[in-house]
Amino acid sequence: MAAMSGWNAFELTAAAGTRTHAATLGPPGAPEVVCLPGLRCSHRYFLPLARRLAPQARVVAVDLPGFGRTRGPRQPLDMRGLSEALAD
Numbered sequence: 001m002a003a004m005s006g007w008n009a010f011e012l013t014a015a016a017g018t019r020t021h022a023a024t025l026g027p028p029g030a031p032e033v034v035c036l037p038g039l040r041c042s043h044r045y046f047l048p049l050a051r052r053l054a055p056q057a058r059v060v061a062v063d064l065p066g067f068g069r070t071r072g073p074r075q076p077l078d079m080r081g082l083s084e085a086l087a088d
Contacts, residue, residue, distance in 0.1 A: 006047050010069075011060075016077065016085035021069035025050040026058035035061040036086065042068025062086065 007023040014020070023043040033053055035046040043061035050059035065085050066072025077085060 005044075006051070007043075007061075015088035016065045016081065017073050018065050018071050020065065020085065021063040023047075023050075023061045023063075024058060026054040026056075028058060030056065030058045033057045033059050035059060037061070037064070037067065040067070044068070 005023070006025070008025045009023075011022045011024060012019040013022065021043070023046075025047075035043070035049065037043070037045055042063050046059070046061040050061060053059050063070040064082050065077055
């Protein structure tokens with residue numbers, strides 16, 4: 001599935017009471033660039049940028065809880081809750 005989508009791999013990490021999805025592209029061990037979408041956006045938005053950065057960096061595009069491929073909690077998170085999920 002990752003190759004068809006254009007990303008190298010997908011990762012799931014426990015955060016904010018859910019499994020947070022992130023897509024990755026680029027060589028392991030390279031400096032990392034984390035792409036954090038705004039509201040109403042997912043990891044897919046960053047694929048063109050990730051392709052440009054991938055020769056020199058490992059790009060990680062995160063789907064915050066309730067967006068993209070990350071399920072949201074029972075109660076939607078406000079900005080503080082989203083930032084705490086990212087810090088988690």
